[in-house]
Each structure stands twice: as C-alpha cells, then as structure tokens.
Amino acid sequence: AQTVTQSQPEMSVQEAETVTLSCTYDTSESNYYLFWYKQPPSRQMILVIRQEAYKQQNATENRFSVNFQKAAKSFSLKISDSQLGDTAMYFCAFMTNNNDMRFGAGTRLTVKP
Amino acid sequence: DAGITQSPRHKVTETGTPVTLRCHQTENHRYMYWYRQDPGHGLRLIHYSYGVKDTDKGEVSDGYSVSRSKTEDFLLTLESATSSQTSVYFCAIRDRGQNTEAFFGQGTRLTVV
Numbered sequence: 001a002q003t004v005t006q007s008q009p010e011m012s013v014q015e016a017e018t019v020t021l022s023c024t025y026d027t028s029e030s031n032y033y034l035f036w037y038k039q040p041p042s043r044q045m046i047l048v049i050r051q052e053a054y055k056q057q058n059a060t061e062n063r064f065s066v067n068f069q070k071a072a073k074s075f076s077l078k079i080s081d082s083q084l085g086d087t088a089m090y091f092c093a094f095m096t097n098n099n100d101m102r103f104g105a106g107t108r109l110t111v112k113p
Numbered sequence: 114d115a116g117i118t119q120s121p122r123h124k125v126t127e128t129g130t131p132v133t134l135r136c137h138q139t140e141n142h143r144y145m146y147w148y149r150q151d152p153g154h155g156l157r158l159i160h161y162s163y164g165v166k167d168t169d170k171g172e173v174s175d176g177y178s179v180s181r182s183k184t185e186d187f188l189l190t191l192e193s194a195t196s197s198q199t200s201v202y203f204c205a206i207r208d209r210g211q212n213t214e215a216f217f218g219q220g221t222r223l224t225v226v
Contacts, residue, residue, distance in 0.1 A: 006155070033212050045203070045217035052212055091155055093215075099144050099163055099207070101215065102172065105155035 002027045004094050006104035013082045014112050020067075021077045021107045023092030034068070034075045035093040038086075039106075048090070051075065082111045116140050119204050119218035126225055132191040134221050136204030138184075144207040145187040146215070147171075147179060149200040156203065162187055194225045 003026045013019035025034070036048040051059045051068050058066050063083075067076045079086055089108050095101040116139030126132050136145060144163055148156040148171075158171030160179040168179050176198060178190045191198055204218040 009153070035215075037215075043201075043220055045205075045215075047214045050212055050214070095211070097211065098169075099211075100158070100161065100169070100171070101146060101205075101207075102158055103148070103156040105153060 002029070002032075002094055002096060002100070002102050004092055004102050004104035006090075006092055006107050008107045009105070010108045010110070012110040012112055013079075015082055015084060017082055018078060018080045019082055019109065021079075021090050021092075021109065023075045023077070023104055025073050025075065025092075025094045027073070027094070027096065029096050031097060033095045034066075035095070036064070036066070036075075036077045037091045037093060037103075038088040039091065040085075040088040045091075049077065079109075084111050084113060087111045117204065117206050117216055117218045119202075119221050121221060122219065123222045124224070126194050126223070128195060128225055129193050132194050132223065132225075134189045134202055134204075134223070136187040136189070136206075136218060138187075138206045140206060140208070140216070141184060142206040142208045142216075143184075144209075145181065146205040146207075147177075147187065147189045148203045148205065149173065149198075150203060150220070151200050159189065159202075191223075194223075196225050199223060199225045 034051045063080045089106045092104040146161040147159040162168045162181045202221045205215045
C-alpha cells in the first residue's frame with residue numbers, strides 16, 4: 001500500500017521569506033503522480049501544484065515550486081515570497097495508475113506579518 | 114467552481130443508527146472519492162469509485178459502505194454509527210486522465226453521540 005508522510009505538523013515563516021514543506025512517500029510503483037493541496041480556514045481544498053513521476057523537471061507555479069527526488073521518494077514544496085494568504089494546511093498527495101489517491105497528515109503553515 | 118455538493122453539511126446522530134451522506138456532481142467526472150479528515154491524520158481515503166457500480170476500498174473502509182448507481186451520485190453509508198466515526202467527511206471528484214485535478218466538496222461535519 002502507498003503511504004505519504006509529512007513530518008512537520010506545524011511551521012511558521014515571516015512574510016516575504018521562503019519556506020519549504022517536506023513530504024516523503026513509499027511505493028513500489030514506477031509511475032505515479034504527486035500533488036500539493038492547500039486548505040485555508042474556509043476548509044476548501046485548493047490544488048497548488050502537481051508533478052508526474054516520469055518528468056525529471058521540477059514543477060513550478062509562480063511562487064510555488066517542488067523539489068522532486070524520485071530515488072529518495074521525496075517531494076518537497078517551496079513557497080517563495082510568503083504572503084499572509086498562504087496561511088493554511090498543506091497536504092501532500094500521491095496517486096497511482098489505479099486512481100487511488102492518498103494524502104499525508106498535513107502541515108499547518110502560519111505566515112507572520 | 115466545480116459542481117460538487119455534499120449533503121447534509123452538518124449532522125448529529127446517535128450511536129448505533131445508520132447514516133447516509135450524499136455527494137452529488139454536475140461535472141460528469143468519472144472518479145469520485147470519500148475521505149474523512151481528523152486532526153493529526155490528514156485526509157484518509159474511505160472508498161472511491163471509478164464508474165457506475167465500480168467501487169474500491171481505501172485505507173479506512175471498515176464500518177463504511179458506498180454505492181454509485183448513477184454517475185452523478187456517490188453515497189457513503191455508516192451502517193451503525195460509532196463515536197470513532199465522528200469526523201469531517203469530504204467528497205472529491207476527478208475527470209479522466211492521470212494528472213487531473215481533484216475538486217472537493219464543502220465537507221460534512223458528522224457527530225456521533
């Protein structure tokens with residue numbers, strides 16, 4: 001079974017600084033898909049960024065980028081120029097070809113003014 | 114916003130009673146998921162569906178059953194509710210394709226007393 005581990009329950013960062021959230025996963029599959037979702041206090045889940053395992057290039061979406069290390073089974077999220085609106089729970093997610101989608105326990109990020 | 118609606122939004126029920134939560138979509142998406150969200154555990158997959166009458170178990174399926182008789186509806190049933198099933202339940206939908214984004218409902222807060 002696939003597992004997703006987020007080892008940082010809580011993190012904080014000063015506004016305009018950079019922060020990195022960690023995610024590791026365990027799978028025997030060779031092809032899979034990775035996602036980061038954020039959940040602000042409104043409880044709405046929002047896709048932040050996605051990565052296909054067969055792509056070596058790290059995905060980037062504006063201030064958000066990932067560091068995907070396939071051999072280490074690591075998928076960290078870097079948030080640059082942090083903004084107050086980035087305060088949220090962040091979930092790492094993993095999906096195999098059978099469309100079974102699993103999430104980690106989450107990291108609560110607080111951006112401080 | 115993706116057309117996905119969960120009902121009810123809040124429910125309080127007694128231990129031992131059956132409960133059914135409904136997820137309704139207007140997007141004609143193939144995949145539908147039920148998760149529960151608990152502090153310290155993130156989102157855990159209960160069941161998912163890859164088509165009408167096609168469902169599979171997730172990581173915490175004990176005590177839950179699902180049905181999908183129409184593309185647009187995915188029902189989650191707690192046959193005999195227990196206090197350990199007090200949680201926030203989220204439904205999600207995804208279109209065909211391996212890298213497609215999941216869209217989530219607003220969540221249902223279920224309290225079993």
